[in-house]
Amino acid sequence: MEFIIARDSFIQALSRVSGFVDKKGGNSSILSSVLLQADSSGLRYTGTDKTLTVLGQVAATVSRPGEAAVDASNLLTIVKAISGDTVHCASVDGQRLEVRAGASTFRLTSQPGGEFPVTPPLDQSRSLRIAPDALARILDQTLFSVAGDDNRYGLNGAHFEQVTAADGSTMLRVVATDGNRLSWSQAPFTGELAIGRKSLVPRKGLVEVRRLLEGVKSDVEIAFGERAAVVRLDDCTIHMRLLEADFPDYRQVLPNAFKRKAVVTRVELSEALKRVLIFAQDSSRSVKFACADETITLSSRKLDAGESKEEVRMDLQGEPITMGFNGRFLQEVLSVISSERVLLELGDTLSPCIVKSTDSADALFVVMPVRLD
Amino acid sequence: MEFIIARDSFIQALSRVSGFVDKKGGNSSILSSVLLQADSSGLRYTGTDKTLTVLGQVAATVSRPGEAAVDASNLLTIVKAISGDTVHCASVDGQRLEVRAGASTFRLTSQPGGEFPVTPPLDQSRSLRIAPDALARILDQTLFSVAGDDNRYGLNGAHFEQVTAADGSTMLRVVATDGNRLSWSQAPFTGELAIGRKSLVPRKGLVEVRRLLEGVKSDVEIAFGERAAVVRLDDCTIHMRLLEADFPDYRQVLPNAFKRKAVVTRVELSEALKRVLIFAQDSSRSVKFACADETITLSSRKLDAGESKEEVRMDLQGEPITMGFNGRFLQEVLSVISSERVLLELGDTLSPCIVKSTDSADALFVVMPVRLD
Numbered sequence: 001m002e003f004i005i006a007r008d009s010f011i012q013a014l015s016r017v018s019g020f021v022d023k024k025g026g027n028s029s030i031l032s033s034v035l036l037q038a039d040s041s042g043l044r045y046t047g048t049d050k051t052l053t054v055l056g057q058v059a060a061t062v063s064r065p066g067e068a069a070v071d072a073s074n075l076l077t078i079v080k081a082i083s084g085d086t087v088h089c090a091s092v093d094g095q096r097l098e099v100r101a102g103a104s105t106f107r108l109t110s111q112p113g114g115e116f117p118v119t120p121p122l123d124q125s126r127s128l129r130i131a132p133d134a135l136a137r138i139l140d141q142t143l144f145s146v147a148g149d150d151n152r153y154g155l156n157g158a159h160f161e162q163v164t165a166a167d168g169s170t171m172l173r174v175v176a177t178d179g180n181r182l183s184w185s186q187a188p189f190t191g192e193l194a195i196g197r198k199s200l201v202p203r204k205g206l207v208e209v210r211r212l213l214e215g216v217k218s219d220v221e222i223a224f225g226e227r228a229a230v231v232r233l234d235d236c237t238i239h240m241r242l243l244e245a246d247f248p249d250y251r252q253v254l255p256n257a258f259k260r261k262a263v264v265t266r267v268e269l270s271e272a273l274k275r276v277l278i279f280a281q282d283s284s285r286s287v288k289f290a291c292a293d294e295t296i297t298l299s300s301r302k303l304d305a306g307e308s309k310e311e312v313r314m315d316l317q318g319e320p321i322t323m324g325f326n327g328r329f330l331q332e333v334l335s336v337i338s339s340e341r342v343l344l345e346l347g348d349t350l351s352p353c354i355v356k357s358t359d360s361a362d363a364l365f366v367v368m369p370v371r372l373d
Numbered sequence: 374m375e376f377i378i379a380r381d382s383f384i385q386a387l388s389r390v391s392g393f394v395d396k397k398g399g400n401s402s403i404l405s406s407v408l409l410q411a412d413s414s415g416l417r418y419t420g421t422d423k424t425l426t427v428l429g430q431v432a433a434t435v436s437r438p439g440e441a442a443v444d445a446s447n448l449l450t451i452v453k454a455i456s457g458d459t460v461h462c463a464s465v466d467g468q469r470l471e472v473r474a475g476a477s478t479f480r481l482t483s484q485p486g487g488e489f490p491v492t493p494p495l496d497q498s499r500s501l502r503i504a505p506d507a508l509a510r511i512l513d514q515t516l517f518s519v520a521g522d523d524n525r526y527g528l529n530g531a532h533f534e535q536v537t538a539a540d541g542s543t544m545l546r547v548v549a550t551d552g553n554r555l556s557w558s559q560a561p562f563t564g565e566l567a568i569g570r571k572s573l574v575p576r577k578g579l580v581e582v583r584r585l586l587e588g589v590k591s592d593v594e595i596a597f598g599e600r601a602a603v604v605r606l607d608d609c610t611i612h613m614r615l616l617e618a619d620f621p622d623y624r625q626v627l628p629n630a631f632k633r634k635a636v637v638t639r640v641e642l643s644e645a646l647k648r649v650l651i652f653a654q655d656s657s658r659s660v661k662f663a664c665a666d667e668t669i670t671l672s673s674r675k676l677d678a679g680e681s682k683e684e685v686r687m688d689l690q691g692e693p694i695t696m697g698f699n700g701r702f703l704q705e706v707l708s709v710i711s712s713e714r715v716l717l718e719l720g721d722t723l724s725p726c727i728v729k730s731t732d733s734a735d736a737l738f739v740v741m742p743v744r745l746d
Contacts, residue, residue, distance in 0.1 A: 074651065074678060081648045096679065104648050108679040275454045275477050278447065305447060306469065306481040 001066025002090040003038045005058065007079060007101070010087055013058045014076040016236060017047035019208040020054045021072045034072035035116040036089075036097075038062040046116065047072055048239075052205045053119040054212075056236030064090070067113030070097050078106050119239050122230050126194035127223035130172060132216040132233075134187035138174050139210045141185035141336045141363045146203040147178035154245035155179065157200040160224070162193045166361065172222075175250050177366075181329045182250055183336075185363040190219075196226040198242040205229075205240035212236065254366065255354065260318030260346040262291060263358065269296070269342070270334040272310035276300045277327045279308045286370050287327035291346070292320045300327070323349050324372040330355070333365040374439025375463040376411045378431065380452060380474070383460055386431045387449040389609055390420035392581040393427045394445045407445035408489040409462075409470075411435040419489065420445055425578045426492040427585075429609030437463070440486030443470045451479050492612050495603050499567035500596035503545060505589040505606075507560035511547050512583045514558035514709045514736045519576040520551035527618035528552065530573040533597070535566045539734065545595075548623050554702050555623055556709075558736040563592075569599040571615040578602075578613035585609065627739065628727065633691030633719040635664060636731065642669070642715070643707040645683035649673045650700045652681045659743050660700035664719070665693045673700070696722050697745040703728070706738040 014034065022031035035046040043060040046053065068091050075097075079087060082101040090098045091110065099106040139158075147155035158176040163186060165171050172193060173186035209231050213220070221232040224242075231238045276287055279302040290297040296314045301307040323346070333355050334342065345354040355365040387407065395404035408419040416433035419426065441464050448470075452460060455474040463471045465480065472479040512531075520528035531549040536559060538544050545566060546559035582604050586593070594605040597615075604611045649660050652675040663670040669687045674680040696719070703726075707715065712730040719726055728738040 071678065077651050078648070078681075081651060083644070103645070103684040105682045106648075106652070106679060107681070109677055271456070272476070275451070275479075278450050278454060279479070304482055305444065306479060308451075308480070309478045311476040 001036070001038045001062075001068055001097075002064035002088075003043060003060040003062040004086055004088050005043060005060040007082070007085055007087050009058050010079050011076070013043075013045050013056055014072065014079060016054055016056060016212055017045055017072050018076055019211060020047040020049060020052050020238075022049040023073070030069060030111060030115050030117070032071055032073065033069040033111065033116065034075060035067065035069045035113055037067040037113060039065045046119070048117055048119060050117055051202065051241045052208065053239040054208070054236055055119070055239070058235070066091055068097050068110040069113055069116050070108045070110045074108055075099070078108070120228070122223065122225040122228055122239065126192045127221050127230075128172065128189045128191040128193045129219040129221055130187060130189040132213050132218070132220050135220050136210060136213045137362075138172070138185040138187055139206055139213075141365075142174045142176040142183045143203060143206055143210065144332050144336065145176040145178060145181050145183040145365075149178070152179065153243065154200070154247065157202045157243045157245075157247075158206055159247035159250075160193070160195060160199050160201060160229075162195075175247065177248070177250060180326065180368050181333075182253065182366040183333070183363065184250075187362060191221075193222075193224070195224050198227070198244065198246075199224070200243040200245055200247050201229055201240055202243055205238065209233075209238055212238070253352070254364075255345075255347055255352060258318075258345040258347055258354070260291070260316060260321060262296070262314045262316045262344040262346065263341055264296065264312060264314040264344065266334050266337060266340060266342045268312050270331060272298050272312045273327050273331045273334070276308050276310050277331070279306050280327050284370050285326045285328040286324050286372065287330075288322065288324055288372055290320075290322045291316055298327075318346070321346060321349065322372070323353070324370045325353060325367055326370055329367045333367065337363070337365075374409070374411045374435075374441055374470075375437035375461075376416055376433040376435040377459055377461050378416060378433040380455070380458055380460050382431050383452050384449070386416075386418050386429055387445065387452060389427055389429060389585055390418055390445050391449055392584060393420040393422060393425050393611075395422040396446070403442060403484060403488050403490070405444055405446065406442040406484065406489065407448060408440065408442045408486055410440040410486060412438040419492070421490055421492060423490055424575065424614045425581065426612040427581070427609055428492070428612070431608070439464055441470050441483040442486055442489050443481045443483045447481055448472070451481070493601070495596065495598045495601055495612065499565045500594050500603075501545065501562045501564040501566045502592040502594055503560060503562040505586050505591070505593050508593050509583060509586045510735075511545070511558040511560055512579055512586075514738075515547045515549040515556045516576060516579055516583065517705050517709065518549040518551060518554050518556040518738075522551070525552065526616065527573070527620065530575045530616045530618075530620075531579055532620035532623075533566070533568060533572050533574060533602075535568075548620065550621070550623060553699065553741050554706075555626065555739040556706070556736065557623070560735060564594075566595075566597070568597050571600070571617065571619075572597070573616040573618055573620050574602055574613055575616055578611065582606075582611055585611070626725070627737075628718075628720055628725060631691075631718040631720055631727070633664070633689060633694060635669070635687045635689045635717040635719065636714055637669065637685060637687040637717065639707050639710060639713060639715045641685050643704060645671050645685045646700050646704045646707070649681050649683050650704070652679050653700050657743050658699045658701040659697050659745065660703075661695065661697055661745055663693075663695045664689055671700075691719070694719060694722065695745075696726070697743045698726065698740055699743055702740045706740065710736070710738075 171186040339357040339359040544559040712732040
């Protein structure tokens with residue numbers, strides 16, 4: 001294999017791969033490698049940790065077709081460090097990849113392309129298309145609610161489904177929960193959402209999709225198979241093995257009726273939460289919300305350290321109430337809403353709180369209350 | 374105690390304190406606290422971990438003189454988070470400090486000022502004065518060579534001494550070594566450098582002095598006592614307990630004669646080192662230097678990963694030679710020299726290398742060689 005490639009586009013390709021390879025594998029593991037395959041159409045690259053795979057194509061002038069797998073992290077470090085606009089790569093003696101630029105020569109240990117794990121192909125006859133900014137918003141509004149705790153396997157991903165909006169249009173909805181909070185977010189799409197047996201996409205894969213969405217202009221294609229989902233961006237494809245678990249019936253936890261509705265300026269509440277969280281107890285981040293007609297008083301107390309109190313203007317419909325919430329959870333919700341004001345729907349002291357934008361019905365957030373001492 | 378203070382200057386004062394308090398102490402330790410003392414002249418602040426102390430003064434409108442010690446980290450976090458231009462502080466019930474701004478109210482657990490450790494006063498009748506940019510350069514050119522290993526107590530600081538330059542002028546010289554490399558850097562001063570029994574200033578104190586030097590315009594005053602040194606900046610004073618150890622006779626390790634001299638462009642060598650270090654073995658960061666008449670060839674090899682080679686132009690006086698060095702150590706030296714070209718003075722394969730600016734005799738760097746396998 002031998003090719004010349006523009007340094008900038010090689011860096012971009014290898015940066016994409018870096019989120020998909022196994023960083024714990026060490027230099028000798030094939031799962032920490034990128035597979036490079038050069039032929040007359042340019043350079044193809046593949047990175048995988050066996051559950052997530054990225055495949056892409058980049059322009060290169062290939063003088064000798066071939067393939068090799070080299071440590072992805074070392075290769076990216078080298079291509080970033082060298083100078084000049086182009087990089088010359090060549091396999092030498094079947095065991096090394098020589099990388100040359102300017103007065104620099106590197107030889108990386110390489111493995112034959114045949115050692116590289118094969119990603120099973122996916123039948124993509126049925127797929128949907130969605131605008132990249134809509135998919136980015138959906139992921140921003142849901143991924144923070146996915147359980148980080150690996151013991152809750154069925155909650156370690158986001159659930160995809162098709163819903164019909166109030167105006168009759170068909171929407172892609174993504175739902176995530178960790179048991180203490182839940183988010184859903186939706187947007188219109190074209191084509192067909194054909195979910196197979198499973199619909200739960202692992203968090204790590206969606207985080208990488210979100211990262212690669214930066215700068216993408218064309219519609220994104222998404223297809224589901226029985227065991228995997230595929231997301232196709234401008235010039236690369238992400239293949240994700242689905243979680244072998246069922247997402248809970250989340251509609252059961254969504255309250256239907258509310259005794260209280262409150263409207264508050266989003267940034268004011270967010271800034272007040274930031275300050276009152278300084279003295280929230282470490283574990284539950286518990287903040288007390290005392291809602292009266294025109295004011296929420298937020299307060300917190302931390303043993304041996306001190307206490308804090310904040311007042312925020314609000315419009316409350318319903319009786320005054322005092323409740324406790326994990327302040328960090330509410331703050332995360334407020335950070336992914338873009339409207340100037342937000343609507344809080346409240347029940348009794350131990351009922352969940354629903355947070356919505358006042359401008360849009362495209363997302364909904366549920367935060368469970370915490371008991372106040 | 375009760376005072377009103379400009380938020381910006383309160384943040385600046387508390388940021389200074391943050392490097393001096395004991396961060397491991399937890400919220401209840403007096404050593405993680407800042408002592409605030411308010412009287413008609415404004416607000417004084419003190420932070421200490423018992424070996425390092427900072428004392429400063431800041432303008433404040435004091436309506437009730439008094440003093441209190443509160444957790445320094447919590448207070449800084451609060452003052453940064455609140456809004457508005459001024460902050461109102463008041464002791465309440467003798468056990469709390471109330472901090473108010475806008476719609477925010479905080480109450481921090483406080484301790485009586487009398488609990489705070491007293492820093493012993495220092496006889497400062499004899500002191501030197503040095504320009505702040507000269508002291509900053511001296512510290513930048515030496516502190517990276519101080520031993521980070523706590524077991525080498527006698528090398529955990531920088532040695533201060535007075536020397537006479539080639540032109541007969543009197544200079545403050547600071548020297549640091551960790552046994553594998555040595556740096557000294559010097560600059561003129563006025564006044565008197567009166568070292569007592571000990572001359573070894575702890576690294577952590579000098580790192581904080583360097584941090585606080587940013588933006589200082591007036592000359593800095595330095596005085597030594599028997600057990601401590603004091604550095605006085607614009608509006609704060611740093612008190613450092615000296616290390617109870619003797620610095621080695623560093624002049625013994627400085628070679629007097631050289632068989633070879635090489636001149637090289639500093640940035641070219643530094644960039645080549647950055648790349649060749651990618652494949653240097655982790656422990657010694659060993660890089661091979663093959664010096665011929667007009668070229669240094671740098672090379673490295675890392676087991677199972679690969680190898681690299683770089684060529685850099687040089688002018689060599691003397692016979693060609695091949696040596697090994699810790700590439701990171703040389704790179705750190707090159708990063709604190711500002712001249713376009715540097716002079717390398719070389720002996721035999723296992724002799725130390727001396728690095729100097731070609732423009733200035735105000736600093737000198739020694740790097741010990743490593744054995745090549």
